[in-house]
Amino acid sequence: xxxxxxxxxxxxxxxxxxxxxxxxxxxxxxxxxxxxxxxxxxxxxxxxxxxxxxxxxxxxxxxxxxxxxxxxxxxxxxxxxxxxxxxxxxxxxxxxxxxxxxxxxxxxxxxxxxxxxxxxxxxxxxxxxxxxxxxxxxxxxxxxxxxxxxxxxxxxxxxxxxxxxxxxxxxxxxxxx
Amino acid sequence: xxxxxxxxxxxxxxxxxxxxxxxxxxxxxxxxxxxxxxxxxxxxxxxxxxxxxxxxxxxxxxxxxxxxxxxxxxxxxxxxxxxxxxxxxxxxxxxxxxxxxxxxxxxxxxxxxxxxxxxxxxxxxxxxxxxxxxxxxxxxxxxxxxxxxxxxxxxxxxxxxxxxxxxxxxxxxxxxxxxxxxxxxxxxxxxxxxxxxxxxxx
Numbered sequence: 001x002x003x004x005x006x007x008x009x010x011x012x013x014x015x016x017x018x019x020x021x022x023x024x025x026x027x028x029x030x031x032x033x034x035x036x037x038x039x040x041x042x043x044x045x046x047x048x049x050x051x052x053x054x055x056x057x058x059x060x061x062x063x064x065x066x067x068x069x070x071x072x073x074x075x076x077x078x079x080x081x082x083x084x085x086x087x088x089x090x091x092x093x094x095x096x097x098x099x100x101x102x103x104x105x106x107x108x109x110x111x112x113x114x115x116x117x118x119x120x121x122x123x124x125x126x127x128x129x130x131x132x133x134x135x136x137x138x139x140x141x142x143x144x145x146x147x148x149x150x151x152x153x154x155x156x157x158x159x160x161x162x163x164x165x166x167x168x169x170x171x172x173x174x175x176x177x
Numbered sequence: 178x179x180x181x182x183x184x185x186x187x188x189x190x191x192x193x194x195x196x197x198x199x200x201x202x203x204x205x206x207x208x209x210x211x212x213x214x215x216x217x218x219x220x221x222x223x224x225x226x227x228x229x230x231x232x233x234x235x236x237x238x239x240x241x242x243x244x245x246x247x248x249x250x251x252x253x254x255x256x257x258x259x260x261x262x263x264x265x266x267x268x269x270x271x272x273x274x275x276x277x278x279x280x281x282x283x284x285x286x287x288x289x290x291x292x293x294x295x296x297x298x299x300x301x302x303x304x305x306x307x308x309x310x311x312x313x314x315x316x317x318x319x320x321x322x323x324x325x326x327x328x329x330x331x332x333x334x335x336x337x338x339x340x341x342x343x344x345x346x347x348x349x350x351x352x353x354x355x356x357x358x359x360x361x362x363x364x365x366x367x368x369x370x371x372x373x374x375x376x377x378x379x
Contacts (some may be wrong), residue, residue: 021237022236022237024233045236047236047261047265048261048264049229049257049261050257050258050260050261051255051257053226053255054226054229054255054257054258054261057223057226057229057230057233058229058230058232058233058236058261059233060230060233060359061198061229061230061231061232061233061234061235061236061237062233062234062236062237063233063237063363064218064230064233064234064237064359064362064363064366065233065234065236065237065238065363065366065367066237066238066363066366066367066369067233067236067237069233083223083224084223084226086222086223087222087223087226087352088220088222088223088226088230090376090377091222091223091352091355091356091376091377091378092222092355092356092359092375092376092378092379093356093372093373093374093375093376093378093379094375094376095375152375153372153373153374153375153376154375154376
């Protein structure tokens with residue numbers, strides 16, 4: 001059993017702690033509530049993109065200009081973004097934390113959704129380090145991802161393994177502000 | 178019909194201290210005229226993404242003009258960038274599209290729809306202004322005004338469609354140069370030399 005349903009406001013607090021400036025995103029079901037939570041956080045600018053392949057190049061440009069971006073896309077979108085990951089993250093040594101919606105993940109090791117079954121082999125193929133975050137109890141993995149990206153000058157993935165709780169249920173799920 | 182060399186020359190004459198993000202054939206000709214190599218980035222290792230990198234730089238340093246020398250084949254491969262740029266509406270982004278109707282560096286095969294009008298597409302997406310030029314005198318006269326207007330601006334340039342297989346900046350060497358260029362640009366923009374090594378080239 002997963003304790004403490006993952007709440008987007010807790011993830012936003014982690015982003016603020018890390019000094020994140022921009023959240024480059026194409027929303028997906030797993031991380032949709034992050035968008036709503038970020039609307040209430042003035043220190044982070046949301047940059048919506050039309051296609052996932054744009055996210056890494058936009059983040060690369062932001063980093064070059066002195067900003068501290070993250071991206072957030074779904075696993076299916078990460079596959080679409082493969083060439084950008086190759087050329088403009090791995091290829092340039094970009095220290096970028098990538099939040100990846102782990103669509104289809106069910107913790108039982110058996111899912112009919114190939115978007116889920118391919119994610120971890122795909123990350124291994126690219127030699128991208130990653131952390132799976134499924135609950136509030138896993139949130140200490142977020143700063144580890146930032147630390148790893150900064151230390152290695154490489155992209156690091158945070159796979160969001162469950163849908164965020166809706167904001168209105170914060171108290172119900174026992175999340176912290 | 179405009180030549181790549183003439184277009185790059187007149188753009189460079191109005192460039193001042195703008196960042197220049199180039200790609201494909203444009204990089205070859207831009208490198209021949211640019212006097213600010215520390216402000217130049219030639220995107221050789223991710224076709225179609227020059228405009229996306231330029232958008233990131235423009236959003237990250239909103240006080241400095243950013244010009245992007247894109248092409249029709251590259252833009253078609255990343256067409257959603259028009260909507261993304263229009264949505265963020267950076268006032269300091271000037272998106273040039275060199276339209277020759279062909280894939281120059283692969284031998285001159287036609288792009289899927291050679292008659293696309295990119296200025297009209299940009300206007301439809303919500304760019305602040307869009308222009309289309311097919312002679313160098315008109316482009317030359319318009320350049321100072323373009324770079325002093327609020328963006329995002331798309332400037333479509335009809336260029337001579339000839340295969341450009343010699344000296345095009347898309348090689349292993351240029352892929353290795355990209356991380357160096359990006360680090361030099363970050364140092365120039367931020368004043369700090371804090372981006373260490375990482376990846377296969379550096």
